[in-house]
Amino acid sequence: MFMTESSLLPYPASPEKALPQRLARQIQVFQKDQFLRQMLNAIPSLLAVLNEHRQIIYANQSLIEMLEVDSEDVLFGQRPGDVFECVHTYEADTGCGTGESCRSCGALKAIMSQKRSVEECRMTRLRQSLIQAHELEVTSTPFEYADEQFTIFSIEDKSAEHRRQMLERIFFHDIMNIVGSIRGFTEILEEGEIEEPEAVYRQIREAADQVIGEVNGQRLLSDAEQGRLELNQEFCSSLELLQRTVRLYGKHRAVAGRQLIIDDAAVNEYLVTDQNLVLRILGNMVLNAVEAVAYGETVRLDCRCEAKEITFTVQNSGVIPAEVQREIFQRTYSTKGSGRGLGTYSMRLLSNFLDGGVGFSSDEEQGTIFCLKIPQNLQ
Numbered sequence: 001m002f003m004t005e006s007s008l009l010p011y012p013a014s015p016e017k018a019l020p021q022r023l024a025r026q027i028q029v030f031q032k033d034q035f036l037r038q039m040l041n042a043i044p045s046l047l048a049v050l051n052e053h054r055q056i057i058y059a060n061q062s063l064i065e066m067l068e069v070d071s072e073d074v075l076f077g078q079r080p081g082d083v084f085e086c087v088h089t090y091e092a093d094t095g096c097g098t099g100e101s102c103r104s105c106g107a108l109k110a111i112m113s114q115k116r117s118v119e120e121c122r123m124t125r126l127r128q129s130l131i132q133a134h135e136l137e138v139t140s141t142p143f144e145y146a147d148e149q150f151t152i153f154s155i156e157d158k159s160a161e162h163r164r165q166m167l168e169r170i171f172f173h174d175i176m177n178i179v180g181s182i183r184g185f186t187e188i189l190e191e192g193e194i195e196e197p198e199a200v201y202r203q204i205r206e207a208a209d210q211v212i213g214e215v216n217g218q219r220l221l222s223d224a225e226q227g228r229l230e231l232n233q234e235f236c237s238s239l240e241l242l243q244r245t246v247r248l249y250g251k252h253r254a255v256a257g258r259q260l261i262i263d264d265a266a267v268n269e270y271l272v273t274d275q276n277l278v279l280r281i282l283g284n285m286v287l288n289a290v291e292a293v294a295y296g297e298t299v300r301l302d303c304r305c306e307a308k309e310i311t312f313t314v315q316n317s318g319v320i321p322a323e324v325q326r327e328i329f330q331r332t333y334s335t336k337g338s339g340r341g342l343g344t345y346s347m348r349l350l351s352n353f354l355d356g357g358v359g360f361s362s363d364e365e366q367g368t369i370f371c372l373k374i375p376q377n378l379q
Contacts, residue, residue: 008103008104008323009102009103009104009105009108009109009112010103011103012092012097012098012099012100012102012103013054013097013098013102013108013112014053014098015092015094015095015097015098016053017053017055017077018051018052018053018055018077023051023055023057023076023077026051026057026148026150027057027058027076029057029145029146029148030049030057030058037058040058040060041060041061041062043060043062043154044062045062045154045155045156046060046062046063046066046154046155046156046157047059047060047062047063047152047153047154047155048060048063048075048080048152048153048154049150049151049152049153050079050080050111050150050151050153051148051149051150052148052149052150054079054080054096054097054111054151055076055077055078055079056072056075056076056077056078056079056080056083057076057077057150058072059072059075063075063155066157067083067084078096079095079096079097080096080107080111080153081095081096081097081102081105081107081123082095082096084123084125084134085125085126085127086123086124086125087124087125087126087131088101088102088105088124097111104323105121106119106120106121106122106136106138107119107121107123107136107138107153110138110139110140110153111140111151111153113140114142115142116139116140116141116142117139117140118137118138118139119137119138120135120136120137120138121135121136121137121138122134122135122136123136124348131348131349131352133159133345133349134157134159135157135158135159136155136156136157136158136159137155137156137158138153138154138155138156139152139153139154139155139156140152140153140154141154173343174280174283174284174343174346175211175215177249177252177254177283177284177287178207178211178248178283179211180252180253180254181203181207181248181249181250181251181252182204182207182208182211183253184251184252184253184256185200185203185204185207185251186204188200188251203247203248203251206244206247206248207248229353231274231277231353231354231378232274232275232276233272233273233274233378234272234273234274234275235270235271235272236270236271236272236273236275237268237269237270237271238266238267238268238269238270238271238303238305238310238312239262239266239267239268239269239303240268241275241278241279241282241303241312242262242266242282242301242302242303242312243262244279245260245279245282245283245286245301246260246261246262246301248279248283249283249286249287252287252290254287254290254291255286255287255290256295257295257296258290258293258295258296258297258298258299259297259298259299260286260290260298260299260301261298261299261300261301262300262301262302263300263301263302265302266301266302266303266304267303267304267305269303269305269310269376270376271310271374271375271376271377271378272376272377272378273354273374273375273378274353274354274378277350277351277353277354278312278354278372278374280346280350281346281347281350281351281358281372282301282312282314282372284343284344284346284347285314285343285347285370285372286299286301286314287343288314288343288344288370289314289315289316289318289368289370290316292316292318292320292368293316293317293318297316297317298316298317299314299315299316300313300314300315300316301313301314301315302315305376308375308376308377309356309373309374309375309376310373310374310375310376311371311372311373312371312372312373312374313369313370313371313372314369314370314371315366315367315368315369315370316367316368317367317368318362318367318368319362319363319364319367319368320360320362320368325360325362328344328360347370347372351372351374354374354375354378355374355375355378355379356372356373356374356375357372357373358370358371358372358373359371359373
C-alpha cells in the first residue's frame, strides 16, 4: 500500500544480518522439526519464516515452486525482496529493506510492526530483463520458537485478479486520450474559416489510425505483461515521431490553454523501432506533463542521439513530491483517483520491449523531465 509522507517508515531497515553460525543454527531448528515443516508446507499461500534480521530460514513448497528454485537452500539468508528480485533491492548495496524507496514498502512495514499485521504491497520485479508488476497482500505474524523470535511471513498474490481490470483501465484511459484529440479537431472544423483544412483532415486521420492501434493495444498490453509481445519494427525519424505526438495531442482537451513545443535543438535521426509503442509512451508523457502545469505554461519535447541511442524527453515546470516519486511507475498507484495514473506504468512496461527504459527527474531548478531511451536500431 502506498503510504503518505506521514505514514512512511521513518527510516529504512537495518542492513545488519545474523552471524553465519547463528543463521545456520536457526535454519537447523526448522529442518529438524518435521511436523512443523509438514504443517507449513500444507499451507497453499506463499510462506517464509524470517529471523529477527528479516532473513529467510524456512520457505514452504508453494514459495519454492513460485520462485522456480530447486530447493529452499538457495533462499536461506536472503530477504524477501532479494528472492523476489524487487527493483528497489538494487538501490542500496545492502539489499532489501535498506533503500530509501523501501520506506514506503508495505511488506517491510508489516515485518517491522512487531505484531500481527496485514498490508498491501505493490512490488515491481525485474526478472530476466522483463518488468513484472505484482499486487500482494502480505501478513506477518511474530512468534517465539526454540527460545528465539521469528516472523511467519505469508504472501497472497492478487495480481491475476487485478490484471484484467488494470488492462481494461489502461485501454480506456488511452482511448479517451485519442478521442479527446479527435473531438478537438472536429470543434475546429465546426468553427469554420480554416486556412488549411487538409491539415486538420490529416490530423483526424492520424488520430483515427491511432484509435485502431489502441484497440489492438488491449491485446498488446496483455501480451506485454505475459512476455509475448510481437514488435512491428519500422524505419522512421525521431523528429517526425515528436511532430506526430504534438499533432495528435496538441488539440486534446487536457492540453487546452497550454502549449506543446519541440525544442529547436531536437535532432532528426533515423531509427528502426516500433513506432506505435514509441508514440504511446510519448503520448502518456505529454498528458502527464500538461496535467501537472497551469494554463499558459509550456511543455517541451526534445530528442537527442548519443552512442547509437535515442533519448526522447518531455519537460514541464511542475515538481513531483518526494513521496509520489517513490511509487510513480507502480501499476495501481495514482494521485488522480481510481483508474487513473496508469500511463506511467505502461510507459515502463512498453519501453522494456523496445530494449530501452524510461526514467524521470524532478526538482525546482528544471521542473519534471520524463525520458525514454531506446536503441537507434532495435534488434
